[in-house]
Amino acid sequence: MKKSRKNQVPAVSIIDLNGDDWYVGEGAHPTAWLPARVPGNVQEDLWRNNKKPDPYFGENAAEYRDTEKKFWSYKKAFMFAPGKNELNWFLVFDSVDYKADFFLNNEKIGSHEGMFSEVRLAVGHALTSGCNEVKVVIHPLAFAPHASRAHINKYCLHRHDGRWMAKSLMSFDWDFAPRFVPTGIWKDVRLEGKNGVRLHSPRVDMTFNSDHSSVDLVFLADADVFEHNDYTVRLSLYEGTLPRGKTGGPKPALRLEAPVSLNAFNNEVKLAGAFKKPKLWWPLNMGVPFLYTAEMTIRNRRGEVDTIRFNVGLRSFKMIRSPADSQAALPLPSPALNNETVMAVNGRAFFYKGVNFVPMDILFGRIDNARIKTQMDLVKDANIQLLRVWGGGIVNRDYFYELADQYGILIWQEFPLGCTDHEGNPQYRDILGHEAGAIIKQLRHHPSIALWCGGNELFQPQSGMAPFDRIIRMLGAISYECDPERIFFPSSPYPGALHGPYTFDMHGAGLHGGSVDHVQYCNDLPNGAYNECGISGAEHAWLIEKCLPKDEIWPPAPKGSWEFHKGFNAWQKGDSWMCLALVEKYFGPLKDLADLCRASQFLQAIGLQYLCEELRRRWPNITGSMPWCFNYPWTTVAGSDIVAYPDVPKPAYFTIQKTYAPLAVSA
Incomplete structure (x- = not known):
């Protein structure tokens, strides 16, 4: 399977742990194991091993209900040679569904709850030269009581089971999908070695002039800092997309560079500059969706420490007042019925x-x-x-x-x-946040x-929520904090x-x-x-x-x-x-x-x-x-x-x- 590596090009060292050489077993301490595939799901492995019927046929999906209520364990053996460089090693799961404990060589290295976020576990202390074994224990699902504020009826009853899980609700029965709740390691797994800093989660803020002929750019990225030091960060912006795995390119359209001192209290890098005559990114059939390639590199006196690469599309996006809304000002304020619903890209409403x-x-x-x-x-x-x-x-x-x-x-x-x-559970609210x-x-x-x-x-x-509920306000605040534009x-x-x-x-x-x-x-x-x-x-x-x-x-x-x-x-x-x-x-x-x-x-x-x-x-x-x-x-x-x-x-x-x-x- 071709992989998409979340902006990593290439990391100092990556050991791919995907494959068909995993095993899955029932319980937290299985006595019997079945061949498993990662990325995958427990339920698919049961089907592949003829322990459960084809869930896409007849009413067979109903026979998987018991899998929701059990512990499941994955394991895999892999070889590791540390090499000459002293790296910071992490076991990385792009996503695990849903709640899990993680072990390396029988030592617990972490726990996680949530279907979508990356699980990144420091494992340098637990790795050994030679054969290692990783184990993941998936917990039974903990269903929520039915929502008191919602209008409960037969056609939305079961989805309330998952209202306090940061998990796909479709799986709990919908008008186009059965009650079929998968669990397991459903995205990529790898062992990753890093030097003193790991760059990740890039962001580009853009402020265009009135005719989009120039733009002020701010490039930001988060940094995990393993070595407090003075660094230099450089941003090169190339026209077009570069082949995966290739660093550098022709002369950049824009280059920015600045010193940065990183430590536990300062873990963000930031570069800003003006860019004239940008080639704009347009939606389909409105123009060319032109892409630049941004390459952000951080160095110390010993050389390159980390590099990330990501696509950049220079465009503005707004929701504006409808051109049809030409009504005169009313004597008293009234709710908007057709206002602020028009999408506009690069100043063009469509x-x-x-x-x-x-x-x-x-x-x-x-x-x-x-x-x-x-x-x-x-x-x-x-x-x-x-x-x-x-x-x-x-x-x-x-x-x-x-x-x-x-x-x-x-x-x-x-x-x-x-x-x-989704209101009413502070622990769920923290996980969702x-x-x-x-x-x-x-x-x-x-x-x-x-x-x-x-x-x-x-x-x-049928939901029973309101715009002023705490979860809604929390999501708005997180969106503004992480992506204010x-x-x-x-x-x-x-x-x-x-x-x-x-x-x-x-x-x-x-x-x-x-x-x-x-x-x-x-x-x-x-x-x-x-x-x-x-x-x-x-x-x-x-x-x-x-x-x-x-x-x-x-x-x-x-x-x-x-x-x-x-x-x-x-x-x-x-x-x-x-x-x-x-x-x-x-x-x-x-x-x-x-x-x-x-x-x-x-x-x-x-x-x-x-x-x-x-x-x-x-x-x-x-x-x-x-x-x-x-x-x-x-x-x-x-x-x-x-x-x-x-x-x-x-x-x-x-x-x-x-x-x-x-x-x-x-x-």
Whole structure:
């Protein structure tokens, strides 16, 4: 698997600990071990070793519920030769899910809780020359009591189990995913040796003049200081992207250098300078997403100590008042309904053409760079400019954001909160605060990151939260402290925006009280932006046949695998997401699965086309379109996705591709 190394080029010494030579066993002190893969998940290893059935088929995912309540242990032996240089050695896990203790040669070296932040453990004292063994003990999940302030019903009951974990809530059952809660070492592992300083978490602050012909730049990075000393830090900014692993380049477009004295109380490096005639980074179809390569090197009198390299896109991003908001000043203040919702890049306001994006798999360890490349190529080819990385999901591998930088795709990144009440637990709040800071520092140098958002639908009745809750205020404060130039939204939808509609004919939603024709509903859309909207449709017949037992494939029924794979009783009680009665309303009786899928997908495609074209026609009164949803993490029988699991476009994908083209004709 090709790796993305979080800005390290190259470290003084790295020993890759990924691979198929790990072992996993049940309990904190297993008596039996199974072959395991890292990155991966405990649940996938059980499946691969025939201890559990295929979780993507039938109702098999339910058979993994017992794995949530057990200890699991990983182990691996590796060889180590210290070499001549005295380095500071660290065992580094890019992410571990969820709570774990870590051992090296039977000595406990640390503990961690949280799904997304890096685990970095000093191990120089525990390493031996020759064979070493690392062991990781994953704890059972500790579920939260149900939220007292939230509106509890059958369709959001289980997600409250995870409300006090900094973990993907999608895993606790959603209208497009089963109750399937993975654990394990789901990102890369390595042994890393460093000299006196480790540079990490770069940030670039930019202040442009009025016409973007010049920019004042401030480059910052955090420093882990192992040797208090006087250093020199140099920043070289090269045009274009340099091949991975290559340091240096042609003459830099900008070079900055300054002395710095680093110690335990001063652990940030900072360089500032003006840059004229910058080549700007633009979103897809608005210009070239031009990238520079920044190379930051720190040296002492003995030579180079550490170097990091990262992409830089020079661009401004703002949310501004809608050009359509020309109303006269009111005699008394009133809530904003359509204000401050327009995105502007480099001073140019635009109608954003986006989609929502969820995890690519229910087993997060399976999401490798190849899967990411396939999905991001599909995003780019569909003319999509903005991805909302939904708060019930995950923080993706860095390669996801690197491709977004290269392709000109803006990222609306949400923190791991959604659709439940996250207040009430100080220990969870502390863990979430640490995770949020780590997420921001991991991603903040990417020009594709447009904004941070507290989470999904936090202020709805099923969640029970409010904008002034302590967790929301904490996330805003952390965002400002770690990345003061970027926007922070408390939650989506924000004032003036809406989530919905979700089906071809709306029933008791939005403007109308009863069943409403799709065209009428779209023509009456009142809000300024639509950050979730979509139409459900069946998946491809051949995909449904792969995930359902043969004796259940036809006819569809609101039970068994059809219900388990979200065809019925998924979002609301009854016929969602299959919408069988709706399809038969327009096409009459359906003779088989292929007939059903063709008709349903046709309704989804034309419905989404009309909806998104109407949103686009209404610019600047409506400022953006963001259908739910681009992808799904497993095979449902029906849903609002336009790319079926794992990466198969549905007809609706091609209508979005056409509707989002730079020039689209509609009537």
